[in-house]
Amino acid sequence: MTDNEKPLIEVKGLHKSFGDHEVLKGIDYSIYKGQVAAIIGPSGCGKSTFLRSLNLLEVPTSGQVLFEGTDITGKDVNIDKIRQKIGMVFQQFNLFPNYTVMENITLAPTQLGIMKQQEAEEKAMELLNRVGLPEKASAYPNSLSGGQKQRIAIARALEMNPDVMLFDEPTSALDPEMVGEVLQVMKDLAAAGMTMLVVTHEMGFAREVADEVLFLYDGIIFEKGTPDEVINHPQKERTQAFLNAVL
Amino acid sequence: MGDFAAKFYQNFIQDNRYMFLVNGLKNTLIITVFAVALGLVLGFLVGTIRSTHDKRGGWTVANAICKVYLTVIRGTPTLIQLMISYYVILVSVNNKILVAILAFGINSGAYIAEIVRSGIMSIDEGQYEAGRSLGLDYWTTMRKIIMPQAFKNVLPALGNEFITLLKETSISGYIGIQELTRGGDIIRSKTYTAFLPLIGVALIYLVIVLFLEFLLGRMERRLRQSDR
Numbered sequence: 001m002t003d004n005e006k007p008l009i010e011v012k013g014l015h016k017s018f019g020d021h022e023v024l025k026g027i028d029y030s031i032y033k034g035q036v037a038a039i040i041g042p043s044g045c046g047k048s049t050f051l052r053s054l055n056l057l058e059v060p061t062s063g064q065v066l067f068e069g070t071d072i073t074g075k076d077v078n079i080d081k082i083r084q085k086i087g088m089v090f091q092q093f094n095l096f097p098n099y100t101v102m103e104n105i106t107l108a109p110t111q112l113g114i115m116k117q118q119e120a121e122e123k124a125m126e127l128l129n130r131v132g133l134p135e136k137a138s139a140y141p142n143s144l145s146g147g148q149k150q151r152i153a154i155a156r157a158l159e160m161n162p163d164v165m166l167f168d169e170p171t172s173a174l175d176p177e178m179v180g181e182v183l184q185v186m187k188d189l190a191a192a193g194m195t196m197l198v199v200t201h202e203m204g205f206a207r208e209v210a211d212e213v214l215f216l217y218d219g220i221i222f223e224k225g226t227p228d229e230v231i232n233h234p235q236k237e238r239t240q241a242f243l244n245a246v247l
Numbered sequence: 248m249g250d251f252a253a254k255f256y257q258n259f260i261q262d263n264r265y266m267f268l269v270n271g272l273k274n275t276l277i278i279t280v281f282a283v284a285l286g287l288v289l290g291f292l293v294g295t296i297r298s299t300h301d302k303r304g305g306w307t308v309a310n311a312i313c314k315v316y317l318t319v320i321r322g323t324p325t326l327i328q329l330m331i332s333y334y335v336i337l338v339s340v341n342n343k344i345l346v347a348i349l350a351f352g353i354n355s356g357a358y359i360a361e362i363v364r365s366g367i368m369s370i371d372e373g374q375y376e377a378g379r380s381l382g383l384d385y386w387t388t389m390r391k392i393i394m395p396q397a398f399k400n401v402l403p404a405l406g407n408e409f410i411t412l413l414k415e416t417s418i419s420g421y422i423g424i425q426e427l428t429r430g431g432d433i434i435r436s437k438t439y440t441a442f443l444p445l446i447g448v449a450l451i452y453l454v455i456v457l458f459l460e461f462l463l464g465r466m467e468r469r470l471r472q473s474d475r
Contacts, residue, residue, distance in 0.1 A: 057376055084382030094377035098395050098473050108381035111391060140473040153377075160381060 006069065008033050008164055008195055009054060014063035016049055023049045025219035026063070031164070031212075036196045038206035038227070041216035042242055047199045050216065051166050054197065055086045068163070084112065087157030091169040093149040095141035095156070101128070102137045105156045120159070127155040131185050147178030151185050158189075165189065167198040203247055207231055215239045258443040264434050271430025272451060278347045278416045278426065283409055285352025290359025293317070295389070297360065298367040302375075303385065313360070320357035326418045328354055333422040347419045355412050362404045366397030399470040406463040410456050417452075427451060 007030035016024040023046045031037055039047050052058040054065055056072055056079050064071050072082050096104050105127065106120035115123070128134045131151040141149055150170055157165060167186065171179045183205050190196055190209045200206060206213055206227055213230040215223040223230055223239045231247075234240045259265040293313045300310035320328070332350040333343070340346055370393050378388030420429035431448035435441055 055380055057380065080379075080382050080384045082382075083380055086380070088377075088380040090373055090377065092371075092373050094371075094373040096374065096377070096392055096396075098392075098399070100473075107391060108378075108383055111387055112382060142474055156381070 007031060007066075008035075008068060009197075010064075010066040011054070012064040012066070014050070014053060014065065015061045016046070016053060016058055017061045022061075023219055024053070024060075027219075027221055029214070029221060031195060031197060033163075033195055034193050035211045036190045036194075036198065036209055037212045037214060038210035039197060039199045039214045039216060040201070040203070040206060040230075040242075040246075041214075041222070045216045046219045047216050048168050051168050051197060051199050054166060055083050055088055057088075084108075084114070084160050085163045087160060087162035087165040089150070089153050089157055089165065089167045089170050091173050093141075093146070093153045093173070095149055095153055097141050100138050100140055101133070101144075101152050104141065104152060105159045108156075109159055114160075124155070124159055127158050128152075130158075130188070131155050132181075145178060146174045147181045150174065150178075150182045154182075154185055154189070164195040164197070167196065167200070169199050169201070171200070171202060201246060203231060203243070215242065217242070254440060254443055258434055258438050258440060259447065262437075264437065267425070267430035267433050268427065268447060268451065269430075271425055271427040274344060274419070274424055275413070275416050275427040276455075277344060278351060278419060278424075279409075279413045281348040282351035282355055282412060282416070285348065286355030286359050286408075286412065289353065289356025290363055293356060293360035294363025294367065297364050299385075299389075301364075301368075317357050317360060320354055325351070325354050325415055326421060329418060329422060343419075343422055343424045346422065347416065347424055351412060351416060355408060358408050359405065362401050362408060363397070365404070366401035367393060369400045370396050399467075402463065402467050402470065406459065410459055413455060413459070414452060 009029075009031050011027055011029045014024050014027040015022065027050060039051065041047050049058050053060050054067075056065070060073055063073075065073055067082055067086065070077060070082070072079060095101075096107070099107060102121060102124055105124040106115075106117065109115040109120045109123075110117055125134060125137065128137055131154060133148060133151055133155075136144065136148065136152070141152070144152065154165075154170075170186070171182050174182065179202070183202060186196070186198070186205070187209055198205075198210070208227075210227050213225065213227050214221050215230055215234070217223075217238055223234060223236050229235075230239065231243060234243055259268075293316065296306060296309050296313050300306045329347065329350045333346045337346050337349070367389075374392055374396065375388060378392045379385070383391070416426055417428035419426045420432065425433070427448055431444040434444040438444070
């Protein structure tokens with residue numbers, strides 16, 4: 001972690017309201033290159049909103065999100081360019097059902113003129129091998145299981161060579177027996193040095209893979225630390241209550 | 248039976264009366280095809296403007312104009328629109344067929360616009376977010392991800408609209424166009440028989456609609472490829 005001086009993403013005073021309802025009440029946070037952060041907390045605490053603010057799928061009401069030094073909430077920022085560097089994986093996979101697996105993965109880089117078709121397909125095959133699904137290249141998403149869909153979604157995001165990956169409850173919509181295969185891909189990714197922010201209910205994964213665990217509660221980062229600190233020895237009562245409920 | 252043959256001869260063969268139907272059919276098809284084309288262009292334009300306004304704000308003036316268009320067109324009978332086009336707005340245009348194409352196209356555009364909008368709304372927001380999160384801009388996301396899926400979802404409704412439009416052109420006779428229905432009318436007025444000319448006209452419409460249904464069915468099956 002040589003780049004430790006400068007955070008990859010730096011969030012300053014992030015607020016987000018939906019109408020009268022304030023979901024995020026001032027979040028300050030930095031993540032550095034190669035770090036894996038797990039974001040946990042009860043539903044409705046703002047975990048997803050926080051994550052989605054990092055690539056502006058939710059536009060903050062106030063505050064700053066700096067990505068590699070650029071405030072992406074600024075008016076002159078080309079958000080599409082920024083998003084090319086921020087991979088995102090959704091709870092509901094959101095594969096494009098009208099395209100094959102291969103087309104799902106190669107659509108964005110070829111449309112954006114970042115890669116030629118052949119180059120994109122070669123890289124896609126590499127990624128499909130990495131997530132263990134090379135035989136599904138010409139399949140349509142509807143013929144895949146949930147776990148397979150999510151692994152393809154991860155490959156699709158990786159095709160863009162992102163600097164950071166955001167995971168929004170990537171295993172919450174999966175049948176229990178498919179959670180493992182997706183978590184394994186994520187573990188491999190973390191081991192390969194990818195910077196990751198993961199909203200999750202998988203405490204085992206957080207414990208094993210995360211460098212840092214954030215407990216979000218009531219729109220703020222309520223408690224933060226290493227997995228051992230937050231999950232095994234939470235300092236605050238609310239954190240303990242949450243962990244007792246989920247563990 | 249001999250009576251039927253005689254009636255058939257009198258209505259369709261004698262004096263080449265079938266030509267009234269042939270020429271009428273020609274005009275009906277010309278009006279329908281071009282009106283459908285115009286309606287599609289207008290409909291996609293207006294439907295896209297409305298959805299874009301709903302999805303990411305802005306375009307307030309364009310959206311307001313579109314809403315007025317939809318209200319006026321859907322709020323008045325097609326026949327009145329056709330007659331206003333011919334007798335009031337486009338008086339200087341001598342080509343009746345052209346007037347009919349414009350009137351039916353503008354009319355159909357309003358209905359197609361709402362079909363297109365409903366199609367875009369039917370696509371899960373996650374599809375849009377996935378496209379945008381990959382760095383695709385709004386229009387590329389619409390063109391490559393949302394629209395193809397929306398089109399598949401609205402194809403039955405679009406087919407409905409085409410079929411309705413085809414049959415609605417039968418009111419073109421009101422501005423003196425000899426389309427299929429009027430062709431049958433002319434035969435009826437010459438032979439003083441109602442049954443065969445009317446049934447003949449009805450059958451021709453039916454055959455065209457069957458053909459349309461066949462085409463749409465094939466298209467739907469092709470688009471459903473990815474559902475397997």
